[in-house]
Amino acid sequence: xxxxxxxxxxxxxxxxxxxxxxxxxxxxxxxxxxxxxxxxxxxxxxxxxxxxxxxxxxxxxxxxxxxxxxxxxxxxxxxxxxxxxxxxxxxxxxxxxxxxxxxxxxxxxxxxxxxxxxxxxxxxxxxxxxxxxxxxxxxxxxxxxxxxxxxxxxxxxxxxxxxxxxxxxxxxxxxxxxxxxxxxxxxxxxxxxxxxxxxxxxxxxxxxxxxxxxxxxxxxxxxxxxxxxxxxxxxxxxxxxxxxxxxxxxxxxxxxxxxxxxxxxxxxxxxxxxxxxxxxxxxxxxxxxxxxxxxxxxxxxxxxxxxx
Ligand code: HEM
Numbered sequence: 001x002x003x004x005x006x007x008x009x010x011x012x013x014x015x016x017x018x019x020x021x022x023x024x025x026x027x028x029x030x031x032x033x034x035x036x037x038x039x040x041x042x043x044x045x046x047x048x049x050x051x052x053x054x055x056x057x058x059x060x061x062x063x064x065x066x067x068x069x070x071x072x073x074x075x076x077x078x079x080x081x082x083x084x085x086x087x088x089x090x091x092x093x094x095x096x097x098x099x100x101x102x103x104x105x106x107x108x109x110x111x112x113x114x115x116x117x118x119x120x121x122x123x124x125x126x127x128x129x130x131x132x133x134x135x136x137x138x139x140x141x142x143x144x145x146x147x148x149x150x151x152x153x154x155x156x157x158x159x160x161x162x163x164x165x166x167x168x169x170x171x172x173x174x175x176x177x178x179x180x181x182x183x184x185x186x187x188x189x190x191x192x193x194x195x196x197x198x199x200x201x202x203x204x205x206x207x208x209x210x211x212x213x214x215x216x217x218x219x220x221x222x223x224x225x226x227x228x229x230x231x232x233x234x235x236x237x238x239x240x241x242x243x244x245x246x247x248x249x250x251x252x253x254x255x256x257x258x259x260x261x262x263x264x265x266x267x268x269x270x271x272x273x274x275x276x277x278x279x280x281x282x283x284x285x286x287x288x289x290x291x292x293x294x295x296x297x298x299x300x301x302x303x304x305x306x307x308x
Contacts, residue, residue: 003280005277006256006257015252017248018044057171126141126199244270
């Protein structure tokens, strides 16, 4: 689906479920470390199990927690930018996007910010699972995944030994309480948070930079008006989303705008074409001051809407 209106009507359609669940099987991967981990994602569970995991993971994304961490994120951005301000140039992905995304996850999970390189490399390797060459990359993906499990296990052991007032400790305690989270779900979810937060954020930062390179006047405007930062985030995610598509799968036969869709059909909702659909956004150029932009789909149906 390409058009804004149809994507908007399908993203939470009652006859569709999350479609990513079938992604490994579409590539002939039905068993093994990767397939098991994927099936355990909150994203790929429905109903009660989804709601329960979602309730447990939600605190990691609460406004209160994120606001409290914002000064640390800003200090990190300043530290990284200080590294290349003098030379006046940088390789943005290596010198900013990658360390920033990895260290933000480390801050969120309360792990060592200095050890980000191997974790980031493994998260990036697992990211190959989202590409169409997933099958040929599977050995590399599973080796990296095994290391991320080792990392999650060490983190769990650490919090069991010395609990903190943080999100990971509350997950570990929910598991210890026995009724809300299994040991496997705890490990799977921590690996999902490490992976899900890294690749997406790193690549979205790179895409944002590319969008501003194409629109230098908007970049200069943002420098003068940092209060436009939140709108700038929404605007680059509309125009240049890291999420190519959001996936859904039909749970029963139904007809949509005259198209017969059979149960089991996978539907891809393409974020960039929807976000730049002239019927929804007539003047769709990057404009961080534009008012009344419709919400973009780069977070699928899974995140609170931004300010526009
Ligand atoms: C630019 C950054 C990000 C983008 C573009 C992004 C995009 C997405 C998308 C498209 C989905 C699927 C939603 C759907 O199918 O309706 C999703 C789900 C999810 N993402 Fe992200 N994400 C980002 C950052 C993060 C971060 C930082 C974390 C964790 C630290 C994270 C954790 C998750 C989780 C746990 C889910 C599953 C939610 C559920 O099933 O209810 N994501 N994300």
